Amino acid sequence: MKKIAILSTLLVTSMAFAVAPKDTLVIQRSADIPTMDPGVTYDTASAEVVDQMYETLLTYSGSSLTKLEPLLATKWAISNGGKTYTFDLRKNVKFHSGATMTCADAEYTFERNLVTNSAESGNWFIAESLTGVQGNANDEKSVTWAVIDKAVECNNAGQLVFNLPKVDPAFLAKLAYTGQAIIEKKYTTGLGEWSGTEKDWKEWVGKDLTGSNLSKKPNGTGPYEFVRADANTFLATAFDGYWGKKPAIKNVISQKVPELAARQQAFLRGDADFIDGGGRSVDEAQIKGKPGVTWIDNLPNTTATAIFMNEKINPSGGLLGSGKLDGKGIPSNFFTDVNVRRGFSYAFNYQQYIEDVQKGKGKQRTMLLPDIFPGYDPKVKTYTYAPAKAxxxxxxxxxxxxxxxxxTLTANYRANSVPAQTAMEILKRNIEALNPKFKVILQPKQWSEMLAASKKGEEAxxxxxxxxxxxxxxxxMYTFYASDGYYSPRANWKDASVDKWLKQARSTVNTAQRNRLYSLVGNRAYEQAPFILIPGGIDYTFFRSNIKGITAQNYNPMISTRWADLSKS
Structure with missing residues (x-):
């Protein structure tokens, strides 16, 4: 009770700090924390806190994207031609409840993720590994209780065993994802969540866990334990029973402060150690070089962005105009002609985007794959701004x-997104300059509405x-380029050779073979131009200079900054 009382006092007084206390980390974020249940964590705001309270079997080693190291596991073995994974689990690991972690907890965790799996939960890719399909039991008849029960088991030696229906070269990397963090079975079922048995599993199929009882009362094995939260503030404290290195920072306060100016002022005063910034141009002008600020630049960027050209535009979206090639609209199959796609690709000014949006800190990529990822081929050709070729x-x-x-082409862009608006305006201006009969009409649209419409193929x-x-x-690669990939309904591009190569890449653990196949996909995509590839940004981070533990050498874009690795001078 004393601990909670102290943290409650910090909550009240934190906004008035002259400088955030040495034993307390203060974070100011722009948005809500949607959930604290690992089983539905699929956004960065949630992952930032879940990563501190929970742990996965494996994690990334240092800054490497290819080397994994044990976390709650101690070692693993692969057998049965790459379809069986057996994990030894760390001994004497305590949950925040005080209970000791067992194999039954890990088994329950993964079975719960398979039962409640949905595209929104982020469990679709672990489901694909363990059940052979992305959907849950409501979506796929092949997903039965027997299939889920067999997929993950504890053997007589207390080891955790995964039984995959087919080889998956990405399986170990998937286990490092935040959403696969281990939860305690007895505690979670005691909150009224799924029982972990066949008895009530159908009641929980696809269930949204965002506001689950576990989300309200988190309980993990991580270095920080949950104290309390309200609409604007999250409080955590170092877990005394943590199995690993004890954190140097005792308390963490994460506050929701929607106004960028207020966050900036608090940060520059030293009231906040970390804040959500406003994008490179804003942060360089308002934060970089100011007293008491550490700025680390030229960090790897792990996102990929493109302008989709939909080859089967759903007329129900109302964007086709006349629906004909008569100057007053476009047909629904407008982008099926490769020459249209190539023309649009040559009409985009990539360097202008780098200068206007990324302030010169950008790089044109050859594929819709971050250039630091394995499989990226820098030798694949790229489109350049070339009006004559367009x-x-x-x-x-x-x-x-x-x-x-x-x-006359009508296209929507994400409302209030400067990068999206700027990119579409660059394309509009250059397309219309080619021929006075070409018209591009741009419209802002709420992002949630665009996502829903694009899933139905309505966005042109x-x-x-x-x-x-x-x-x-x-x-x-599968997400963007496969005809049954996650983004397929947005582009409706299909290439039989690409589909074949992507499936072959999924069925081998030979890295050289996979890289060769991805190069084939990249080259074929250049020829067919299904997307306009937006240059990749160059990342950066900033924080108060008295924060120690973050360097360019140990920065890993795949995981949140671990509070337990930080200290304050």
Whole structure:
């Protein structure tokens, strides 16, 4: 009770700190924390706190994206031709409840993720590994209780055993994802969550865990334990029973402060140690170089972004105009002609985007894959801004009808997103400059509405990105390029050779073979131009200079900064 009373006092007084106390980390964020249940953690705000309270079997080693090291596991073995994984679990690990972690807890964790799996939960990719399909039992008849029960088991030696239906070269990387953190079975079922048995499993299939009882009362094995939270503030304290190195920072306060100016002022005063910034141009102008600020630049960027050109535009979206190539609209299959796609790709000014949006800190990529990921091929050709080549391609499109008749294309962009608006305006300006009969109408639209419409194929063009769930090229390549990939309904591009190569890459653990296959996909995508590849940014971070423990050498873009690794001078 004394601990909670002290932290409650910190909550009240934290906004008035002259300088955040040495034993307390103060974070100011721009948004809510949607959930604290690992089973549905699929956003960065939630992951930031879940990563501190819970732990996974494996984690990334230092700054490496390819080397994994044990966390709650101590070692593992792969057998049965790459389809069976057996893990030894760390002994004497305590949950915040005081209970000792057992294999039964780990088994329950993964079975719960398979039962409640949904695209929104982020468990679709672990489900694909363990059940063979992305969907849950409501989506796929093949997902039965017997399949889930067999997928993950504890053997007589207390080891955790995964039984995969087929080889998955990305499986270990998937286990390092925050959403696969281990929870305590007895504690969780005691809160009224799924029992862990066949008795009530169907009642929990696909269930949204965002506001679960576990989210309200988190209980992990991590270095920090939950104290309390309200709409604006999250409080945690170092867990005395933690099995690993004891944190130097005792208390953590994470506050929701929506106004950027207020966050900036608190940070520059020293009231906050970390804040959500406002993007490179804003942060460079307002934060970089100020007294008491450490700025680390030229960090790896692990997102990939493109302008999608939908080859099967759903007319229900109301964006086709006349629906014909008569200058007053476009047909729903407008982007099926490769010459249209090539013309648009040549019309985008990539260097201008780097200068205007990324302030010169950007890099044109050859594939929709971060250039630090395995499988990235820098030798794949890229499109450049070339009006003459754009003109030549569009003169060929639809047997010359595009150039002769012109078109009116209506495209939406994410409201209040400067990068999205700027990218679409660059494309609009350059397309319309090619031919006075070409018209591009841009409209802002709420992001939630765009996501829903794009899933139904209603958006003609849209800028969309992907951040990795796990550090394996499959998470990008299959997502973007496969005809049954996550983004397929947005682009409706299909290439039989690409599908074949992507499936082959999923069925081998031979890195050289996978890299060769991804190069084939990259080269084929260049030829067919299904997307306009937006240059990748160059990341940076900043924090108060009295914070120790963060360097460019130990920075890993796949995981949140661990509070337990930090100290304050």
């Amino acid at each position: 003109t030549a391609a569009l003169k060929k499109a639809f047997g010359g009808q595009v150039w002769k008749n012109g078109f 063009m849209m800028l969309m990105g992907w951040a990795p769930d796990y550090a394996d090229p499959d998470n990008f």
